[in-house]
Amino acid sequence: MAKTTKNAANVQRAPAIVVALFILPAFVLFAAVLLYPMASALGYSLFEWRGGTNLVRFNWFDNFVTLFTEQPYIEQMPRAFLHNVAIFAGTLVLQNSVGLFLAVQLHRLGPVRRLFQVLYTTPYLVSPLVVGYLWTLLLSPTFGPVNAALEAVGLDWLAVSWLGEPATALPVLILVSVWQWIGFPVLLYGAALGAIPPELSDAASVDGASGWRRFRHVTLPLLTPVIGTVSILTFIGSMETFTLPYAFGGATGSPAGATDVLSVLFFRVSFQSGASNALGVSSALATLLFLFILGGALLGRRAIRAQEEKLS
Incomplete structure (x- = not known):
């Protein structure tokens, strides 16, 4: 018995070098793909650049000041930011409501739900750029099938x-x-609905709770961690979205800047503005966007954790 306990203790104490060797490949990849570009953007944002990568001087936070004091940034950046916020708000409401509704309905189907889960998840396996161009064709006012269908059923006023x-x-x-x-x-x-013990809902049903009350007071509180995860991921994705707005409105965010977002603005400043210090200003914009996303995600995670503690 003592020998068994000793062996178990030895298994639990993995050498630090073994742990480091397992972590190192993933960390190297993470550093090369994410950490190095982020550190480079932060460094570029603190310098004045002339002619691409031709470094001139260290200018502290002048690039950040430029974003808030000079045209066209003081006009375009707030507009793009509000569009990001609108995308986040609309996506959050629809994904958390429609997504949860679909998940509940599929959960009741039993084994058949696997088929529908595959159908619902297929679109996000396609590149957003491809999706954007396909929907551009579908919504075309001249030959798009959406407007043609609306006109065929007498809804010409909706064919815009x-x-x-x-x-x-x-x-x-x-x-x-x-x-x-x-x-x-x-x-x-x-997955979260499948992990909820059915005994909880059965007990509430025995106590006379209706289906809605069981969902509202039993199921929904237990889904709080998942709702928080979906909300945070939606926030991150909405604030850094680029490919779909670019497919719809190009680098200018047309029509009239209606689809302009911060990532598209970053692309425009970096490669199409022709500004003498485009690299420094665009890097400052990227740094601000990163800090905002990081801060928002941390605050959201803290709020979710507080809700989880109330449930425990």
């Missing part, structure tokens, strides 16, 4: 230029984004 009008371009962008990514929250909510 969906991506050509500032009033409709951003809502369409949000809806297409939700359509593409809805499968991810469906999978997460489905």
Whole structure:
């Protein structure tokens, strides 16, 4: 018995060098793909650059000041930021509501739900750039099947230029984004629903609770961690979105800047502005975006943890 206990203790104490060797490949990849570019952008943001990579001088935070004091940044950056916020708000509401509804309905189907889960998750396996161009064709006011179908059923007043009008371009962008990514929250909510012991709902049913009350007071609180995870990932994805807005509106965020977001603004400043210090200013914008996403994610995680502690 003593020998068995000793062997178990030896198994638990893995050598630090073994742990480091297992972690090192992933850390090297993470550092090369993420840490190094982020550190480089932070470094570039603190310098003045002339002619691409031609370094001139260390200018402290002048590039950040430029973003808030000079045109066209003081006009375009708040507009792009508000569009990111609108995408986050719309996507969050639809993914958490429609995604949860679909997950609940699929959970009741039994084994057949696997088929529908695959169908719902297929769109987010496709590149957002491809999805954007496909929907551009589908919504075309001249030959798109969406407007043709609306006209065929007598809804001609709805057959508009969906991506050509500032009033409709951003809502369409949000809806297409939700359509593409809805499968991810469906999978997460489905897994969470499967992990909830059915005895809890059965006990509430015996006490006379209706189906809605069982969901509201038993199921929904237990889904709080998953709701928080979906919300944080939606926040990160919405704030750094680029490919879908770029596919819809190009580098200018057309029409009239209605699809302009911070990542598209970064691309425009970096490669199309022609500014003498484009590298420094765009790096400052990227640094601000990273800090905002990091801060928002940390605050969201803290709020979710507080809710989880209330449930425990």
